[in-house]
Amino acid sequence: MTKYSFYFIALLSFIVQSCAAAPLRKVSCKDPSVQYMGRIKHEDSSATFYWSGTSATMRFTGSTIAVDLRDEKGTNYYYGIVDDSVYTKIKADTIRQSYTIADHLKKGVMHKVQVFKLTEESAGKSWLYGFETDGSTISLLDKVRKxxxxxxxxxxxxxxxxxxxxxxxxxxxxxxxxxxxxxxxxxxxxxxxxxxxxxxxxxxxxxxxxxxxxxxxxxxxxxxxxxxxxxxxxxxxxxxxxxxxxxxxxxxxxxxxxxxxxxxxxxxxxxxxxxxxxxxxxxxxxxxxxxxxxxxxxxxxxxxxxxxxxxxxxxxxxxxxxxxxxxxxxxxxxxxxxxxxxxxxxxxxxxxxxxxxxx
The missing domain is CATH 3.40.50.1110 (SGNH hydrolase)
Known part of the structure; x- marks a missing residue:
């Protein structure tokens, strides 16, 4: 191997490491930046969703956003919505795991993510543990809403x-x-x-x-x-x-x-x-x-x-x-x-x- 080959491999390795995705930061379900709609049971580590139309919303500045979920029966479905556009449909599993809603979003600007329960209580309940993002969360006081x-x-x-x-x-x-x-x-x-x-x-x-x-x-x-x-x-x-x-x-x-x-x-x-x-x-x-x-x-x-x-x-x-x-x-x-x-x-x-x- 020539010294040029060595330098090339080292440079390639540096580029790969530099481009590797930054680890996602966990945002607890109890974080004040997470806002909920619907009848939800709030516990130390999770928020329990029962009714259809229940949702959790958060504002953030990252390029990647994911949600941490577990389902009772594996039959509940959710929309992952970013900036008021549906990005993905999630079938929640009985094993707790992270579901990527969107990546390659514009970084450094404020985004809004919403996880919205499509299914009713007959599909069982789900536990939302929080979100994951490579950016920062933003806590904003909402305007008075109907x-x-x-x-x-x-x-x-x-x-x-x-x-x-x-x-x-x-x-x-x-x-x-x-x-x-x-x-x-x-x-x-x-x-x-x-x-x-x-x-x-x-x-x-x-x-x-x-x-x-x-x-x-x-x-x-x-x-x-x-x-x-x-x-x-x-x-x-x-x-x-x-x-x-x-x-x-x-x-x-x-x-x-x-x-x-x-x-x-x-x-x-x-x-x-x-x-x-x-x-x-x-x-x-x-x-x-x-x-x-x-x-x-x-x-x-x-x-x-x-x-x-x-x-x-x-x-x-x-x-x-x-x-x-x-x-x-x-x-x-x-x-x-x-x-x-x-x-x-x-x-x-x-x-x-x-x-x-x-x-």
């Missing part, structure tokens, strides 16, 4: 939003990010909380728990530990329920029908009063919030359905000037709303809010 909370069923949760062939409800086809609820919240740059579950009803669900028994939980599967309603007080609450009730009320042999009503279906007075009672519960929880009672866009709103009338009657009888009704147009197709359907719902709701709601 706050919106949604209570709903599969439509609001994001069931089959991305299943354009069938309507299976498999976790990979859940996408809360493209629900009317999340799109409406983004339109107003609002803090977003989503309390929704596929199959849930106000009087009847496809399982034993109904929304009036679920609405106040931190963990959807835990009836003991309740959510602290003082920690998040929305300016606007949107309720989209009754789709599952409209199906189950005719299934007199279904176990949940028998459990709730025996053999006699509830009449219209009972149905309207049940809705009024739930809205009253929300009103008592949030005395100053505006409340929009919606329904749709599945077959509970098709021509001839009595269910929109039940919602309107309940709202009318409450005599509350800050409670409104808004019925989504029937999408006139089988299955759950897809992205384009959810977009139409968002546009409809935004138009209604802008024209009618003071919040």
């Amino acid at each position: 706050k919106i909370e949604f209570y709903g069923n599969s439509i609001t949760a994001g069931y089959s939003v991305d299943d354009t062939v069938r309507d299976t409800g498999l976790p990979e086809y859940f996408n809360n990010y493209y629900t009317y609820a999340a799109m409406t919240a983004r339109h107003y740059d609002a803090e977003y909380y989503n309390i929704s579950k596929s199959g849930v009803g106000l009087m009847l669900s496809w399982f034993p728990v109904i929304m009036p028994e679920l609405y106040d939980r931190l963990d959807p599967l835990d009836s003991i530990h309740k959510w602290n309603f003082h920690s998040y007080v929305p300016d606007l609450v949107v309720i989209d329920l009754f789709q599952n009730d409209s199906w189950l009320i005719t299934k007199v042999n279904h176990p949940q029908f028998k459990n709730r009503f025996g053999t006699t279906p509830p009449d219209s007075t009972y149905i309207v009063n049940a809705y009024k009672q739930f809205v009253t519960t929300i009103r008592n929880t949030y005395p100053d919030a505006s409340i929009v009672c919606t329904l749709g866009s599945m077959d509970a709103t098709k021509d001839g359905s009595p269910w929109p009338g039940y919602v309107r009657a309940a709202v009318c009888q409450l005599h509350d000037r800050k409670v409104y009704s808004h019925i989504f147009a029937y999408k006139n197709a089988t299955g759950h709303p897809k992205r384009k359907d959810q977009q139409k719902m968002a546009e409809s709701l935004i138009q209604f809010i802008d024209a009618n709601v003071q919040w």
Whole structure:
């Protein structure tokens, strides 16, 4: 080997070492630069995500950003979003690991990363331990933002939003990010909380728990530990329920029908009063919030359905000037709303809010 060959190899080695990626700095889930939306259980080493639409956001100046996650079942999906653009879709594993969201970002400028849960509680819970970046985090005081909370069923949760062939409800086809609820919240740059579950009803669900028994939980599967309603007080609450009730009320042999009503279906007075009672519960929880009672866009709103009338009657009888009704147009197709359907719902709701709601 000549001395020139030696110098060349040494120079090449120096270049490789110089270009090697700098080790990523860990940012704890408890770091003040990490901000959360959704009902989350905060512990020393992790933040537990349950509900669809739950997210963690951080500002940083690095070129690389990753998230440290572990999943209960390996069936939860997340979006990794940088500067308000979706960069990657993450399938969380049951083994704790780091997932790169983006690299080769422009270094030295402020970026924003968000990890957004697409799937609902049926896919299990996840633990977020923090972020990893080669740059610095930036703690900024957010401007005062509107706050919106949604209570709903599969439509609001994001069931089959991305299943354009069938309507299976498999976790990979859940996408809360493209629900009317999340799109409406983004339109107003609002803090977003989503309390929704596929199959849930106000009087009847496809399982034993109904929304009036679920609405106040931190963990959807835990009836003991309740959510602290003082920690998040929305300016606007949107309720989209009754789709599952409209199906189950005719299934007199279904176990949940028998459990709730025996053999006699509830009449219209009972149905309207049940809705009024739930809205009253929300009103008592949030005395100053505006409340929009919606329904749709599945077959509970098709021509001839009595269910929109039940919602309107309940709202009318409450005599509350800050409670409104808004019925989504029937999408006139089988299955759950897809992205384009959810977009139409968002546009409809935004138009209604802008024209009618003071919040």
